[in-house]
Amino acid sequence: MSIARVDQARYGEQLCAKVERVKARFADFSMPEVEVLESQSEHYRMRAEFRVWHDGIDAYYIMFQKKRHERVRIDQFPVGSLLINELMTKLMEEVLEQPILKTKLYQVNFHTTLTGHAMVTMIYHKKLGPDWQEAAKKLRPILGSCPSSTRPHVDIIGRSHKQKIELDAGYVCETLAVDGQSLIYKQVEGAFSQPNGRMCEKMLTWAKDVTRGSNDHDLLELYCGNGNFTVALASNFRRVVATEMSKASVAAAEFNLQENGISNTSIARLTAEEFTAAWKGVREFERAKSLDLKAHDLQTILVDPPRAGCDADTATLLKEFQNVLYISCNPGTLHNNLLELKGSHKVLRFAIFDQFPYTDHIECGVYLRRKE
Numbered sequence: 315m316s317i318a319r320v321d322q323a324r325y326g327e328q329l330c331a332k333v334e335r336v337k338a339r340f341a342d343f344s345m346p347e348v349e350v351l352e353s354q355s356e357h358y359r360m361r362a363e364f365r366v367w368h369d370g371i372d373a374y375y376i377m378f379q380k381k382r383h384e385r386v387r388i389d390q391f392p393v394g395s396l397l398i399n400e401l402m403t404k405l406m407e408e409v410l411e412q413p414i415l416k417t418k419l420y421q422v423n424f425h426t427t428l429t430g431h432a433m434v435t436m437i438y439h440k441k442l443g444p445d446w447q448e449a450a451k452k453l454r455p456i457l458g459s460c461p462s463s464t465r466p467h468v469d470i471i472g473r474s475h476k477q478k479i480e481l482d483a484g485y486v487c488e489t490l491a492v493d494g495q496s497l498i499y500k501q502v503e504g505a506f507s508q509p510n511g512r513m514c515e516k517m518l519t520w521a522k523d524v525t526r527g528s529n530d531h532d533l534l535e536l537y538c539g540n541g542n543f544t545v546a547l548a549s550n551f552r553r554v555v556a557t558e559m560s561k562a563s564v565a566a567a568e569f570n571l572q573e574n575g576i577s578n579t580s581i582a583r584l585t586a587e588e589f590t591a592a593w594k595g596v597r598e599f600e601r602a603k604s605l606d607l608k609a610h611d612l613q614t615i616l617v618d619p620p621r622a623g624c625d626a627d628t629a630t631l632l633k634e635f636q637n638v639l640y641i642s643c644n645p646g647t648l649h650n651n652l653l654e655l656k657g658s659h660k661v662l663r664f665a666i667f668d669q670f671p672y673t674d675h676i677e678c679g680v681y682l683r684r685k686e
C-alpha cells in the first residue's frame with residue numbers, strides 16, 4: 315500500500331497525466347475513445363494496513379515510503395473511509411490505555427464497507443492468551459460506537475505467529491449498487507477484495523455494460539476472487555464457469571453466488587495455469603472435472619490477474635475466445651499480454667478506473683472482439 319498525499323486541487327491534473335500515460339503506452343494499438351471513471355477524491359479506500367511504532371510509552375501508526383524506506387507517522391488517513399479514520403483514532407486511544415493490547419502490537423489492518431460494517435485485525439509479536447481475548451472482547455463495542463459504524467460491535471481478529479483468534483465471523487458483508495441492483499458480497503479477512511468500494515461499483519457497471527447481450531453463449535472467468543465480477547455479470551450470460559486459486563475466496567464466491575440468487579455458475583479452485591493446462595489437454599485435474607467444460611459454449615473470457623498479469627500460456631489462451639474482457643491493475647503487463655491479441659482481436663472499449671487517486675497506480679478495463 316503506497317502513501318497517497320491528498321491534494322484535492324490537483325486531482326484532475328493527476329488523473330489527466332495518468333490518461334496520457336496509458337494512451338502513450340497503448341499507442342501501438344488501434345484504440346477507441348478512452349473512457350475515464352473518476353474516483354471520489356477522498357475517503358475512497360475501504361481497507362488500510364498500518365504498522366505500529368513503539369516509542370517509549372507512546373505508540374502510533376506508521377507507513378513506509380516505498381522507495382526511500384522512510385517512516386511516516388499516520389494519525390489520520392484522508393484516503394481511507396470515514397469509518398477507518400474513526401476506528402484508527404479510537405483503537406489507538408484504547409491500545410495506549412491497555413498494556414495487554416499494546417505490548418508487541420506490530421500491525422493493524424482495517425477493513426470497512428460502504429454499509430458501515432468493519433473488521434479489525436491486530437497482529438502481534440507475542441502469543442495471544444485468554445487475557446488478550448478478554449480485552450479484545452471489551453474493545454469490540456467501543457469500536458462499534460464510532461459514528462460511522464452501523465453495527466454495535468466491530469469484529470476483531472487477533473493474529474500472531476501460527477495463531478489466529480476470531481472473535482466473530484472473520485468477514486464483512488458489502489452491498490454494491492450495480493446497474494440498478496443491490497449486490498451482496500462477503501469479503502473475507504486476508505483474501506482479496508477491491509479496495510475502492512465506489513470505484514468497484516463503477517467497474518462492475520462498466521463490465522456489465524460491455525458484455526450486455528451475451529446471453530447466447532457462456533462466460534469463462536479466471537482469477538474470480540470472491541465472485542466480484544461473477545455475481546455482477548452472470549445474468550448477462552447463459553452460463554458461467556469461474557476459477558480462482560485461493561480456497562477462502564472460492565468459498566466466499568460460492569456464498570456470494572447463493573446469496574445473490576445466481577444458479578447458472580459453477581466455480582472450481584484452480585490456478586489460471588492449471589486451468590489452461592487442463593483446457594489444452596496437457597494435464598488433468600480432478601478439480602476441473604466438475605466444470606464439465608465440453609458442455610459449455612465458452613465464447614467470452616474474463617481475466618482479472620494480479621500485477622504480474624497472465625502467465626504466457628494463459629495469455630495465448632485468450633486468443634481462442636471471440637470476446638476478451640481484461641481487467642488489469644498494471645498497464646505494463648496488460649500491454650504485454652494484449653500483444654498476443656493484436657493481430658487477431660480489435661479493442662472495442664477501453665476504460666481507466668482511477669482506483670487510487672494521488673498514487674501512480676492505474677487500473678484498466680479492456681474489451682476486445684475477434685476481427686471479422
Ligand SMILES: C[S@@+](CC[C@H](N)C(=O)[O-])C[C@H]1O[C@@H](n2cnc3c(N)ncnc32)[C@H](O)[C@@H]1O
Pocket residue numbers: 506507508536537538539540541542543557558559560563584585586587618619620643
Ligand atoms: C486482482 S484480484 C481480482 C479478484 C476478483 N476478480 C475481484 O474483482 O475481486 C486477483 C485474484 O487472482 C487470484 N490469483 C492470483 N494468482 C492466481 C493464479 N495464478 N491463478 C488463479 N488465481 C490467481 C488472487 O487470489 C485474487 O483473488
